[in-house]
Amino acid sequence: MIDPAIGTLLAGTFALLFASAALHKVRDLAVFAEVLRAYRVLPEGLAVAWVLPLLEGAIAAALLVPAARAAAALGGTLLLVLYALAMALNLYRGRRELSCGCGSFEERRPIAPWMLGRNVLLAGALAAVWLPWSARALEPPDLLTVGAGVALVTLLYMSADRLLGRIAPKVARWEAPR
Numbered sequence: 001m002i003d004p005a006i007g008t009l010l011a012g013t014f015a016l017l018f019a020s021a022a023l024h025k026v027r028d029l030a031v032f033a034e035v036l037r038a039y040r041v042l043p044e045g046l047a048v049a050w051v052l053p054l055l056e057g058a059i060a061a062a063l064l065v066p067a068a069r070a071a072a073a074l075g076g077t078l079l080l081v082l083y084a085l086a087m088a089l090n091l092y093r094g095r096r097e098l099s100c101g102c103g104s105f106e107e108r109r110p111i112a113p114w115m116l117g118r119n120v121l122l123a124g125a126l127a128a129v130w131l132p133w134s135a136r137a138l139e140p141p142d143l144l145t146v147g148a149g150v151a152l153v154t155l156l157y158m159s160a161d162r163l164l165g166r167i168a169p170k171v172a173r174w175e176a177p178r
Helices: 004-027 029-038 051-062 069-092 113-130 140-174
Strands: none
Touching: 004 029, 004 051, 004 069, 004 113, 004 140, 029 051, 051 069, 069 113, 113 140
């Protein structure tokens, strides 16, 4: 069983992650549609760019509703794994120049192997929300812990993502075959 404070912290953190992902896609849906098309994993002409941010937004909202939380966690976990598979397929194809679509479109970030690990790690953490939660009621100190925890985990995620996004490409250039 998972403690409700930990479960709420995870649900809140992932709700924020999915909401921000949906928002950045909706901000420039045309650019996101181009990024999605470039992956070449969907049939040509299938216009689904609007579906993903809608799905991410629904997952974000549902993670905050106790009755829908498990289904949202399952959907979010599957979506993260699907994103990792799409990147893995294109890395296998040698298409490392593709934008990951996971940051702002002003800062084009090419897909990289570390992103697969990130998505699998995130999927595993989100899967923990499926675990049964103990019946213990959240108390005021728990709410403080959850709020501070969501802020801390969000800042750590953003820092690690930014660091890996800037350092990994430089390391790859240093290790390039001669």
